Amino acid sequence: MKTTTTVIIGAGQAGLAFSKRLADRSIDHVLIERGEVANSWRTERWDSLRLLTPNWESRLPGYAYDGDDPDGYMDMAEVVQFMQGYADTTGAPVQTNTTVKSVHPADVGYVVATDHGEWHCPTVVLATGACNIATVPKVAADLPSAIKSITPMQYRNPQQLQDGGVMVVGASATGVQLAREIQRSGRQVTLSVGEHVRLPRLYRGRDIKWWMDVTGLMNMSYTEVDDIKRARGLPSLQLVGTPERSTLDLNALREDGVRIVGRLAGLHDGKAQFSGALGNLCALADLKMNRLLDSIDNWATANGIDGEVEPARRFAATQLDPEPTLGLDLTTAGIKTVLWATGYRPDYSWLNVPVLDRKGRIRHDGGVVDAPGMYVMGLPFLRRRKSSFIDGVGDDARDLVNHLCSRLHRQAA
Amino acid sequence: MTQTDTQTTPANVDNGVNVEALLGAREALDAAPEAAQFKWRTSCEWVNGTHSRSTVSGFFGLGEEQARSKDFTIESDHPEVFAAEDHAATPVEIVLSGLASCLTAGVAAVAQHRGIQLHSVKATLEGDMDLQGILGIDDDVRNGFGNIRVNFTVDADASEDEIKALVAQSQKRSAVFDIVTNPTNVFVTVN
Numbered sequence: 259m260k261t262t263t264t265v266i267i268g269a270g271q272a273g274l275a276f277s278k279r280l281a282d283r284s285i286d287h288v289l290i291e292r293g294e295v296a297n298s299w300r301t302e303r304w305d306s307l308r309l310l311t312p313n314w315e316s317r318l319p320g321y322a323y324d325g326d327d328p329d330g331y332m333d334m335a336e337v338v339q340f341m342q343g344y345a346d347t348t349g350a351p352v353q354t355n356t357t358v359k360s361v362h363p364a365d366v367g368y369v370v371a372t373d374h375g376e377w378h379c380p381t382v383v384l385a386t387g388a389c390n391i392a393t394v395p396k397v398a399a400d401l402p403s404a405i406k407s408i409t410p411m412q413y414r415n416p417q418q419l420q421d422g423g424v425m426v427v428g429a430s431a432t433g434v435q436l437a438r439e440i441q442r443s444g445r446q447v448t449l450s451v452g453e454h455v456r457l458p459r460l461y462r463g464r465d466i467k468w469w470m471d472v473t474g475l476m477n478m479s480y481t482e483v484d485d486i487k488r489a490r491g492l493p494s495l496q497l498v499g500t501p502e503r504s505t506l507d508l509n510a511l512r513e514d515g516v517r518i519v520g521r522l523a524g525l526h527d528g529k530a531q532f533s534g535a536l537g538n539l540c541a542l543a544d545l546k547m548n549r550l551l552d553s554i555d556n557w558a559t560a561n562g563i564d565g566e567v568e569p570a571r572r573f574a575a576t577q578l579d580p581e582p583t584l585g586l587d588l589t590t591a592g593i594k595t596v597l598w599a600t601g602y603r604p605d606y607s608w609l610n611v612p613v614l615d616r617k618g619r620i621r622h623d624g625g626v627v628d629a630p631g632m633y634v635m636g637l638p639f640l641r642r643r644k645s646s647f648i649d650g651v652g653d654d655a656r657d658l659v660n661h662l663c664s665r666l667h668r669q670a671a
Numbered sequence: 672m673t674q675t676d677t678q679t680t681p682a683n684v685d686n687g688v689n690v691e692a693l694l695g696a697r698e699a700l701d702a703a704p705e706a707a708q709f710k711w712r713t714s715c716e717w718v719n720g721t722h723s724r725s726t727v728s729g730f731f732g733l734g735e736e737q738a739r740s741k742d743f744t745i746e747s748d749h750p751e752v753f754a755a756e757d758h759a760a761t762p763v764e765i766v767l768s769g770l771a772s773c774l775t776a777g778v779a780a781v782a783q784h785r786g787i788q789l790h791s792v793k794a795t796l797e798g799d800m801d802l803q804g805i806l807g808i809d810d811d812v813r814n815g816f817g818n819i820r821v822n823f824t825v826d827a828d829a830s831e832d833e834i835k836a837l838v839a840q841s842q843k844r845s846a847v848f849d850i851v852t853n854p855t856n857v858f859v860t861v862n
Contacts, residue, residue: 523853534852538842545836581818616704 259369259376262288264662266383267361267370269295269352271318271341272636273385275651277350278319279659285666289352289385290372296341298387299334305415306439308333308499310431311647312465318344319652329465331499362610367631380669381631381662384609384620388637388646389602395427398598400525405588406595410436413597416443422594423447425530425586427522429454430493433599434506438498440597441516448586448593449511451536452521455495456543456576459505461554463568466497473557475550476644477653480624483639490639493601508540508576519583530586540576548572604637625658631665633658688783706733713745721755722748767796767819770847774821777841782827787837790826819851 264280266273269291280287294300309316314328321344323332332340345352353374360371367380392409401407406420410432416439426437429451441447457466470476483489498506508518520536555570586593606614613621613629621628624641636646641657644650700707709732715725727743729736746759760768771794782789798819804812825834842848 520852526854531854535842535848538839538848541835542839542843545832545839548832549836 259378261378262286263379263666264288264381264383265290265368265370265377265379266385267358268385268387268636269345269350269354270298270385270387270636271296271344271648272387272651272655273383274341274344274348274350275318275655276383276385276633276635276659277352278348279652279655280662281348281350282319283659283663285659285663287351288377289350290356290358290370290377291352291354292357294342294354295345295350295352296338298389299337299341302389302411303334304410304413304436305334307435309337309648310495310497310499311467311649312499315467315471315647315649316340317649317652319655321347329503330501358608360608360610363629368611380666381633383658384606384627384632384634385636386604388604390605391603392598393601393603394598395522395600397522397525398596401596402528402589405593407598408595409598416440416445419443419445420594421445423592424595424597425450425588425593426597426599428452428599428601429496429508430599430601431495431497433597434496434508434511435498436597436599437511437516438506438514441511441514446515446517446592447511448517448519448591449508450519450522450530450532451508451539452493452533453539454493454508454543456507456547457495457497457505457550458507458547458573459497459503461551462558462570465503469554469557470550471649473554475553476642476647476649478643480639480641486639489643490637492638507573508578509574512577517583518578519586528587528589530588532582532584532586534582534584536582537578540578544575625654626661631662633662684783684786684788686779686783686789688780690780690783693780694784708732718746718758720748721753722746722758763798763800763816766851767798770819770821770845770851771796773845773847774823774838774841777845778823778825778837781837781840781844782829785833785837787833788828790828791824792826793824795822795824796820816851 263285264287266276266287266289269289273289274295277287277289291297308331310331312328313323313325313330313332316323316332323340356372356374358370358372361382362369362371364378367378368382370377370379370382392411394407394409398407408419413436419440423446424440425448426433426440427450429437429449433449437447437449459466461469480486480489496507498504504510512518518536520532520534521539522530523533524531551570551572558564558567603618604620606618606620611629611632613627613632615621620634620637622634625634627634634640635654635658636651638646640646641654642650645654709730711730713725713727715723717723723746725745725747727745729738731737745765747762747765748758749755749761750757775792775794778792779789796819798816800816801812803809804814823838825837827834829837
């Protein structure tokens with residue numbers, strides 16, 4: 259059995275940033291990676307995906323985007339190149355193509371068992387990300403067998419789908435992006451919409467992510483929000499990174515011909531039932547967006563930049579059919595495929611330490627897991643609103659490495 | 672500093688809702704989800720014609736049977752155009768009233784939590800019904816409401832958007848709104 263001070267599981271942005279912070283403190287460690295650096299970005303994303311954050315916001319400790327298109331959005335090849343470049347620059351000790359089979363407690367610390375041997379370590383970091391498994395609701399079991407079911411993890415491009423209609427369930431970043439792409443491939447899309455977060459791509463001439471960054475919103479601490487559980491469970495932003503920097507909200511999809519229906523509430527005898535609460539969920543999203551725009555406008559005025567940016571404006575309310583469809587016979591409607599864009603969850607099946615709550619979520623306080631010497635990185639709002647973004651892992655890693663060092667120091671004393 | 676100084680609701684806002692107790696209950700039930708399992712009940716007896724009388728008494732919750740200080744009765748009948756005696760509201764009007772009461776209670780609770788003083792809240796509801804459904808004239812027409820419209824008039828110390836957000840949040844957390852907007856399995860047995 260090999261020994262090291264810290265084993266980091268996963269060599270994505272979270273693991274690599276943590277590694278850099280440990281190296282800065284001269285703490286010996288290893289990163290265990292089941293594939294290559296940035297494996298999820300390499301193997302689990304659809305072909306057309308680009309980051310929904312602009313290039314300038316790809317910032318990691320001691321490393322940042324330095325190309326000539328700061329306002330653009332990286333495609334997956336560029337993300338992989340960016341991450342590999344970071345791993346190379348920092349000299350991160352990544353052990354690639356190594357799968358963790360189990361993490362279990364030892365007398366002191368943990369044993370990390372892999373398909374290439376075991377590591378013993380007093381501290382361990384779970385940096386495997388928040389999106390290992392596509393969540394599919396129970397109702398999927400009632401889908402008629404002739405209709406194909408697919409998750410975003412399996413989806414690559416519209417050509418792999420049968421001709422005919424597609425029902426996309428879920429209208430967060432994944433759902434709205436795939437709904438547009440599939441609709442534009444000539445397949446009629448029905449988009450089932452639950453709770454969602456609407457945002458314009460550009461506001462007053464600047465990227466919405468620029469505003470969310472400069473106003474301090476992304477930096478907001480998990481100790482500052484009213485209801486951290488709710489903040490951590492919020493759906494992802496309805497944003498897409500495209501060269502046109504276009505807004506992708508329900509109104510844009512509707513203009514493309516996508517049929518907007520309510521949350522999928524039931525499936526009986528091949529008939530889908532949609533919730534009648536669609537109007538309210540859209541009203542909630544519009545109101546929330548306008549509160550954000552109000553806070554941006556107030557910030558702009560308070561910081562004297564009203565003259566440097568375009569004038570304030572408000573966007574049209576979400577438009578719906580006067581009587582949105584409540585029921586749809588999927589077969590009669592020509593739907594051949596259902597795409598479940600209903601969220602992702604982490605996979606902790608290899609974690610044999612009792613740190614999960616009854617919903618399977620890891621119990622932690624700002625990334626300090628409820629087990630001595632264990633840390634988690636990269637989850638939504640782990641320590642800050644930006645925690646699950648590339649730009650967020652650097653600060654979280656600094657805080658958690660500080661915690662880890664003081665723990666090692668206490669044990670040594 | 673007293674404890675009340677740390678509470679989120681400004682002391683001068685009073686909508687008659689004990690938000691602290693509700694938040695306390697939320698915390699307690701999050702820790703003990705089995706206590707959150709409630710069962711609501713009513714029993715109904717036929718009086719005569721379309722006139723019936725429901726009695727609401729105890730319920731189950733917090734892990735045990737809960738008694739009420741008294742029973743409540745809700746009568747229902749149909750109007751004279753249905754060749755009935757119009758002793759009370761129709762069942763569908765009681766459904767609308769249930770939706771209205773649920774949303775209105777929600778507005779008060781959310782307003783209290785957000786520190787918004789209410790002065791008046793009035794909800795007006797209207798449900799469309801095509802009687803060809805219940806009369807069995809046309810199988811393509813559903814028995815229940817086609818559309819339901821709810822209109823709120825709220826006088827409160829808040830902006831127009833804050834009031835809209837109160838009403839929206841109330842819908843999001845409303846049991847009856849969920850019941851009428853989503854399907855529910857209903858199991859009916861006969862002794």
